Amino acid sequence: MTEPTRLDRTETDAGAQLATITVDHPPLNLFDKGLLDSLAANVAELTAAPPRAVLLRAEGKVVSGGVDVHVFDGLSIEQGTALWEDLFGRIIHPIEALPCPVVFAAHGLTLTAAFEIALACDIILAAPKAKFGLVETVVGLTPSMGGPQRLAERAGSGRAREFVMTGDLYDAATMSDWGVVNAVHEDVDTAARALTARLADGPTRAHAATKQIIEAWRSGGVAHADSVTPQVSGELFATADLRGAVRSFLDVGPGKATYTGR
Incomplete structure (x- = not known):
């Protein structure tokens, strides 16, 4: 069936x-x-x-x-x-x-x-x-x-x-x-x-962070979203995607980075 x-x-x-x-x-x-x-x-x-x-x-x-x-x-x-x-x-x-x-x-x-x-x-x-x-x-x-x-x-x-x-x-x-x-x-x-x-193909961890921040806004408004954003966004600095994209931007300019989702 x-x-x-x-x-x-x-x-x-x-x-x-x-x-x-x-x-x-x-x-x-x-x-x-x-x-x-x-x-x-x-x-x-x-x-x-x-x-x-x-x-x-x-x-x-x-x-x-x-x-x-x-x-x-x-x-x-x-x-x-x-x-x-x-x-x-x-x-x-x-x-x-x-x-x-x-x-x-x-x-x-x-x-x-x-x-x-x-x-x-x-x-x-x-x-x-x-x-x-x-x-x-x-x-x-x-x-x-x-x-x-x-x-x-x-x-x-x-x-x-x-x-x-x-x-x-x-x-x-x-x-x-x-x-x-x-x-x-x-x-x-x-x-x-x-x-x-x-x-x-994009920065998956960043997309997930966007969802977390918007969900915080949905449940508690701007003040609640503001309260979680530093930690949620801060964790992205440990991702290979952010590190690689920052390096790519500095070396060859914007829009050239590729992402692995890690």
Whole structure:
């Protein structure tokens, strides 16, 4: 039986390892228990052995038609609470904690869990025809994998309320205007693969430090981020990448350094 997701590790031309998680669960890439478990296993594998960049993408006409509603049928309060705790613990928080850049490519309709997972990634790219929605109101629910708060972080709390409460679909151009989607590309798959490779070739430890500093800001504001930055950034001075890049800059000028991720 084919797994609903697959994890591939490849190398850039410069030899940097990157990983691609592909959702391939036709016809609609619905997030049922099998897909959620498969994705969680992929994320656990990346956590155990991180690459230097990650791309999340999907096959098919849509990125995802959302969650298989059978997942919610008959749950008690305790079971519903446990479901969300499990999905935060196995998917959302581990994706955010990966010590490398994570790119999400949306080529078509991206609903509910898929969009919430996208919002846990560092950079979201979209095709012009992509549409996004958190439509949980159709079953009397609110998005509960972190979507509202992460959307509010990117677009503002007023936009997040509108997006969730209306349950409407929003196109890629609107999401770009709101600052949710980083860029719109006609050939989003090619653009996302190129960006992921470019990030994989970069100073991975510095990228991880950037994520740590921004996470500190997310959880505690500018003052908290300021309090952790000296230590987080200071540790980069022990990395081979920083030492080599500084030497390269001084010897031959900017933009000539190569990085190994160490």
